[in-house]
Amino acid sequence: MPQIDANSVRAGNRRSLAKAITLTESSLPAHREQAQQLLEALLPYTGNSIRIGISGVPGVGKSTFIESFGQLLLAAGHRVAVLAVDPSSPVAGGSIMGDKTRMEQLSREENVFIRPTPSGGTLGGVAQKTRETMLLCEAAGYDVILVETVGVGQSEFQVAGMVDFFMLLMLPGGGDELQGIKKGIVELADAMVINKSDGDGERIAAATQSQYQSAFSLLRNEAHWTPVVMRCSALKKVGLDEVWSTIQSYVTSTRSTGFFEHRRSTQNREWMQQLVQAMLLQRLKDNEAVIAELPVLEAEVEAQHITPYAAARRVIELLDKA
Ligand SMILES: Nc1nc2c(ncn2[C@@H]2O[C@H](COP(=O)(O)OP(=O)(O)O)[C@@H](O)[C@H]2O)c(=O)[nH]1
Ligand SMILES: [Mg+2]
Structure with a gap:
């Protein structure tokens, strides 16, 4: 996808806006990167x-x-x-x-x-x-x-x-x-x-x-x-x-009263918190060691060989090692 000019979005160009939205909707890492750059450039507006x-x-x-x-x-x-x-x-x-x-x-x-x-x-x-x-x-x-x-x-x-x-x-x-x-x-x-x-x-x-x-x-x-x-x-x-x-x-x-801005700030903070959780989850899902170990640990928890707590901690340790 070609680079989208922030100025043409600002100028109200419908095609640029539509393309910019498509970019943010893409799950390709390269597109996400471009989308974030665009959003940062446009944030002041x-x-x-x-x-x-x-x-x-x-x-x-x-x-x-x-x-x-x-x-x-x-x-x-x-x-x-x-x-x-x-x-x-x-x-x-x-x-x-x-x-x-x-x-x-x-x-x-x-x-x-x-x-x-x-x-x-x-x-x-x-x-x-x-x-x-x-x-x-x-x-x-x-x-x-x-x-x-x-x-x-x-x-x-x-x-x-x-x-x-x-x-x-x-x-x-x-x-x-x-x-x-x-x-x-x-x-x-x-x-x-x-x-x-x-x-x-x-x-x-x-x-x-x-x-x-x-x-x-x-x-x-x-x-x-x-x-x-x-x-x-x-x-x-x-x-x-x-x-x-x-x-x-x-x-x-x-x-x-200032509540209008307060509500938006709160929403942004909560949005960020949601993103942190989502990104952590994604990391877990992408982690090779976790992918390999998770079924084993789950089976051990089911068989009551280890506690759920110990197994969960083991998963997080795998993430830390990465
Ligand atoms: N009588 C009446 N019917 C309405 C009104 N607003 C919507 N409808 C009808 O209710 C149905 C559902 O409307 P729609 O806008 O698709 O509802 P949505 O599923 O909430 O988006 C349609 O048949 C509309 O024509 C209204 O103010 N009065
Ligand atoms: Mg509807």
Whole structure:
């Protein structure tokens, strides 16, 4: 792959941006090296965006929401990047590509960049690539980043850990358990938006909204932000301006208290910690002595000839010798 010019990414050249992302997604060591150099060169130009995570069970309307919300953002003069974390996607350009049909208008817009979820590898690997893609998009001048999660596996937690504002889309009616929302997700939400508040759904959506409003007031009571419960119709484009103004209030108020930057710093530190763990694991997997000895040690542990602790220590010693 030819060297990619950091300046052409900064200038907003779509082809350069796409190539740069492909580079970060590659697992070839030479590509990773190039990608890191590029990211380092571009780092000073990153961060100038609002990063919004959008989560919710399949069918709740995330893609429809992004299609409509994205257009609202464009009309307000923003440049929008749409990314995804979908660990279940087996091939390059998995579900979000299929979703492009739901983002039909948006995907044709000049100031929109839609990138399907990176494929392959662990959830941690997929999330890592999405984080780097986010930085590249910021350097290219996209000032609102929407990160969709499919609501499968632990992807929501990964997305919540990489955005400034984490939003949970909900269906009208039923509690979060009924809706199949995983434990711990509601607690991470900065806003909950009951979608499909239109037609017959409107009345139920209003009831669901007040239900969550009272639940939320008990749930989280942090000084920096009180989670908001809203409702909208992504299909009919109703209530989306309220979602946007809520996000803007969040940014204004958390910037003034310093929480906005604090959240990002914390995320970066945790990201680094995750990387250290991932790299150590990779070293273990690549270590010849470990590859040879591990089955032997496992068998000895199974046969209760040595303790798991002693075996684990032996593995680490092998790593030290390398
Ligand atoms: N009535 C109604 N239907 C909606 C709304 N938003 C999405 N849908 C429909 O719900 C289905 C799933 O939407 P989609 O955006 O693919 O959901 P995702 O799986 O969360 O991305 C589609 O048939 C949409 O047309 C809405 O606001 N109102
Ligand atoms: Mg979707």
